[in-house]
Amino acid sequence: MPLHVVIVGAGPAGMAAAIEARRRGSKVTLLDEMARSGGQIFRQSAIDSELRVGLPSELKRKADLLSGFNAISDQIDYRANHTAYALFEGPELHVSDDNCSEVLKPDVVIIATGVCERAVPFPGWTLPGVVNVGGAQTLLKSQGVKIGERVVIAGSGALPIAVAAQLSKAGVHVVAVAMLYPMRSLLVHPYALWAGRRVVLEGFSYLNVLRQHDILMLSRYVPLRADGSDHVESVQIAQHDGTGRPVPGTEKRVGCDILALNYGFTVNSELAAMAGVDMTYRPEQGGWIPITDQFCRTSCSGVLVAGDSGGLRGAWVAQAEGRIAGAVASRYYDERAVSNLSQEMSQSFKERSRHQSFQKAMQQFLQLPTGVWGWADEETVVCRCECVTQKQIQTAIDNGHTSLNAIKRNTRAGMGWCGGRMCMQNVAAQVSVGKPSEDLQPMTPRPVARPISLQAIRNQTIP
């Protein structure tokens, strides 16, 4: 009997898992929240199939994966615009579209839900026109719309560089790119050079694009504040002292109509947590990370995690790991067949570990130095949904509420639409300043993983 494998998320990991599981004869259901497959990194245009944003090498990777996926997409149950909103032991997965929901009881669930972007609060970061860099990229890739005319980018890691290059090529004036760490030092890191040749080449070609467009590249710079009335008009940036604290006297004001930010990522791990998977807190990898073995298996029977939702690892790892997860899922209940896979798929295992070493080297550039937590002033909103300020959270901490659950109940931080995705890592940082944070518990994971209407829940089919 072929196993029924449900995959959540149609990014690189999910698509690769679907291809592999299908190839091995499994019955595959693939769910994705978006209208088109590809995930955040390989996003396809909603409007213009000819729209090409990205470097040739990246576009080729995307084209290869998409064509592999298209070859099997009619052999699987692929559901776009579907949200997985709860996962229970079993596994039992609850999914919905806008109007209906369904309970799926497959043999195996592969969670490949990726990450969302993280920003650090500072005065003015809630102004319209202050966005995540990925949001600017999505608007360009998927909609063919420039986010603004004069864009300042601030962040850490590789994504801000890539997006700066993509926006420039599309004709947006990127006024300045203010990076927490010097980018070049990352790219010439010997370990990175060896392990991630292809990624490094991509990185260098992005830097070349920025040079060709004569864009102001500022290393060791941080945002101080964004100003504007109903829309950002300028941003003040400054050099930092190596720990993220701005150095007085180095302030610069830059006019812009968009400020795009990225200070790392938050993994979408709430389904795994809800099912009771053992987790660990690793801020530089994206927050609360499901613990997996080399076969992507978790502590919860029938639940696998692949790609970035298992901790930030990048699209190359995601693709290799998706293949592994798809194969493991297809043989999940045959221990011997699973252990043979490390031989049988040695190529994928090698590729994963090679890129994982690169990502490990990368992670030091996503580790936020403690000084960034001083950017917000007392009045800065930390929880955007519920308008909870830094001062309110600090007062709660000072009153002895030091668990995230207690802070949530005391301040409402994390009670809004985003489910704490945008603020909880920042609240966690505020709580654990000067304290080890590995043991910091997340908010109690409960349904629902995404807002879902009462009518969609009521209109439920149970197989």
Next chain:
Amino acid sequence: MTQTADILIIGAGPYGLSCAWWTALREPKAKIVVVDEGDFACGGIGRNASSMRMQWGLELNIKLCKESIAFFEEAGKRLDYPRGIDLRQQGYLLLAHDESTFAQFKANHELHKKNDVPSKLLTPEECGKLVPVLNTEGLVGGSFCHKDGNASPFLWLDALLQAARRLNVEVRMNTRVDRLITQGDRFLVVTREQQDISAAKILLCTDWAAPQLLQTVGIDLPITGMPKQGLVTEAWPEIVAPVVISFKHDFAVSQVLRGNILAVVAQDRPDGDDTRSTPDYLSFASRQILDCLPGLAAIKVLRTWGGVISKTPDMQAILGETELENLYIAVSAYKGFMTSPAVGRIMSEALFDSGAHPEAAPFGTERFKTGNLIPEPLTV
């Protein structure tokens, strides 16, 4: 090291902290310590429908709730909590879908008149006018009282906590009491964190979990826990003005000041302390809610919760001294938030009165021996 307290209150929920505040007001010189095994609002207070009503079918409950609602109205001032507790008095609408329930409403209404509770009996049409999203099909009638409403349990608890601390009450979270030991005329209270406390009097406010500690001193009271789940929706412009209770659908639906709708829909579950979410809860709850309030269909659920409520044989509170001298108890029987202001006052008096406190007496533990139970005619 052993700490000494005149009064140790175990449990920092609304009962525990209200009792602490009232007691500190009354006995400023007493050393009062409150301990809780968890963190802020980790018990039932963090998992309720946030509602309060004086429309009961039993005079005892009416009195407790009337006094409490009057206190909630002044909570910001009384507890020096300027932000207020988000009190929203848009009334409480009880729905009857059968004649016998409505007959009980009528009987209650007579009792309300006697006790100055401004309730009204409503026709199905009047119910529909009050709550336009309501399905009035099959409705026999309703009972409404405009003084009822809701408030934020979190703000209420925070107000109590801060006010109690200002009166020098020591509140220690994350301190779990494992055992009570009698030592002469005092108690030795053994905590898991090995910070033992010697106390002259103990007030047990751990609600459904009370038997765990009672049995360490050989006391057996009929208190059990029952799992309860609820859901919270996104904030929405006002759509359900009063809190709505449907006995047919076994739920309370309450839109709070912030705009979120809280729904506690009862689902059959065995007694116990299992706080996990059940896979079928959401679909069950959404069917019950939308059958009665179809106009809420488009509103999105943001999260769910699971907690435990306390049960007693007559589903009434237990208040007073136990058979062990100086060991007191206050168990809510699922009305902890809405009765906490009055219960705090009563217990603060009972702790120091010689003999039975007249208001606590009917809620005393004796009733389980004598059989003088005091059941409320209508509960969800």
Next chain:
Amino acid sequence: MNAPDRRIRKKTGDSFLFEFEGRSITAWPGETVAAALIASGHYNLRTAEDQSNRGLFCGIGMCWECRCVVDGNPNTRACMTEVKPGMIVRRQHGVG
């Protein structure tokens, strides 16, 4: 001053109009409400409970910052809602 057009190239298909805060805005099939508004220079989509203005933030449906009132429905994400001819979109103030 003409409204800006931030589309990186001319789109295929017939354009249509929808309404934002009483103004007519041009859009193309397949565009999201957020894309059509940003393409014509409108960023301010909402006033939060603390009276601060808010707009598109994450752009991928996760943060819910861009919620506005679409055809009378509050809390509708501009970034996830496909714009339709004649749609009436307005800024959300607080919860509605």
